[in-house]
Amino acid sequence: MKITVLSGKGGTGKTTVATNLAWLLSKHLKVQLLDADVEEPDTHLFFPIHFSYEEPVEILKPVVNNSKCINCGKCVNACQFGAMISFSGGVYVFDSLCKGCGVCKMVCPTDAIKELPKAIGKIKLGDITDSLKYGMGIMNLGELSGVEVIRQLKKHIDEDAEVVIIDAPPGNSCPVVESLRGMDFAILVTEPTPFGLSDLRMALEIVKEMGIPSAIIVNRYDVGFDGIEKFSKQTDIPILCRIPFNKKIASLYSEGRLFVKDLPEWSAVFNDTLNRIMVSVK
Numbered sequence: 001m002k003i004t005v006l007s008g009k010g011g012t013g014k015t016t017v018a019t020n021l022a023w024l025l026s027k028h029l030k031v032q033l034l035d036a037d038v039e040e041p042d043t044h045l046f047f048p049i050h051f052s053y054e055e056p057v058e059i060l061k062p063v064v065n066n067s068k069c070i071n072c073g074k075c076v077n078a079c080q081f082g083a084m085i086s087f088s089g090g091v092y093v094f095d096s097l098c099k100g101c102g103v104c105k106m107v108c109p110t111d112a113i114k115e116l117p118k119a120i121g122k123i124k125l126g127d128i129t130d131s132l133k134y135g136m137g138i139m140n141l142g143e144l145s146g147v148e149v150i151r152q153l154k155k156h157i158d159e160d161a162e163v164v165i166i167d168a169p170p171g172n173s174c175p176v177v178e179s180l181r182g183m184d185f186a187i188l189v190t191e192p193t194p195f196g197l198s199d200l201r202m203a204l205e206i207v208k209e210m211g212i213p214s215a216i217i218v219n220r221y222d223v224g225f226d227g228i229e230k231f232s233k234q235t236d237i238p239i240l241c242r243i244p245f246n247k248k249i250a251s252l253y254s255e256g257r258l259f260v261k262d263l264p265e266w267s268a269v270f271n272d273t274l275n276r277i278m279v280s281v282k
């Protein structure tokens with residue numbers, strides 16, 4: 001069972017759900033938690049982790065040999081990301097805009113472009129307990145897209161794990177799509193506000209488009225806005241559980257502690273959550 005936990009924006013409780021769910025399920029099952037929020041991974045703050053492996057994430061970036069360049073402009077025209085500009089002396093590549101797609105090299109008629117590997121981040125793997133494995137992707141500062149880091153992180157999905165939980169990046173863009181690709185289920189974490197509802201709509205569009213079954217977890221459900229409940233009924237996307245606005249939960253989170261450890265009544269709630277997910281995936 002491979003589950004991605006996502007939300008349309010940061011601060012809705014996505015990490016709270018991913019970490020608490022992973023830890024609780026690991027009491028009975030082999031679980032792997034992967035942090036794909038590669039710009040700002042923070043799930044590691046909730047656990048003592050023994051890291052045992054690290055590898056770089058590299059992509060190939062073009063380097064132009066201007067002595068071979070005939071200034072035909074084919075590479076500049078072919079680059080979809082505006083990462084190249086031609087000038088009288090040849091072609092210049094804007095490294096921060098380049099996605100390493102390789103198209104410029106393919107179209108160059110004089111073989112003036114070669115590709116060199118460039119590190120854009122790293123992957124770290126480790127163990128939290130015997131039954132809870134951990135992995136995180138970290139994107140280097142200044143890089144614009146975490147897609148490649150997430151793709152490489154997902155190559156380390158542990159096929160022996162009974163449940164894999166991916167903490168997705170916030171938002172609705174390409175890194176979120178990458179964190180959902182090939183997954184069995186999506187948990188959409190939201191909060192009961194008009195903004196929360198708007199983000200939830202967009203997140204649901206993505207998972208529907210990708211054909212991934214999903215359900216909602218409402219964080220701070222008791223603030224008074226009933227739009228999420230109505231949306232759930234209209235779309236037939238069930239609400240798996242409702243986490244209240246609770247000072248104890250908030251203060252445990254701010255101390256980097258898992259609330260399920262101090263509030264054991266949540267064991268039953270999250271176990272029920274997983275059972276409901278399993279039923280809807282079958």
Ligand code: SF4
Binds near residue numbers: 097098102103
């Ligand atoms: S590798 Fe792709 S993104 Fe980078 S400069 Fe070449 S065409 Fe543009």
Ligand code: SF4
Binds near residue numbers: 064075
């Ligand atoms: S395609 Fe090759 S020859 Fe043409 S402008 Fe680009 S680098 Fe120069």
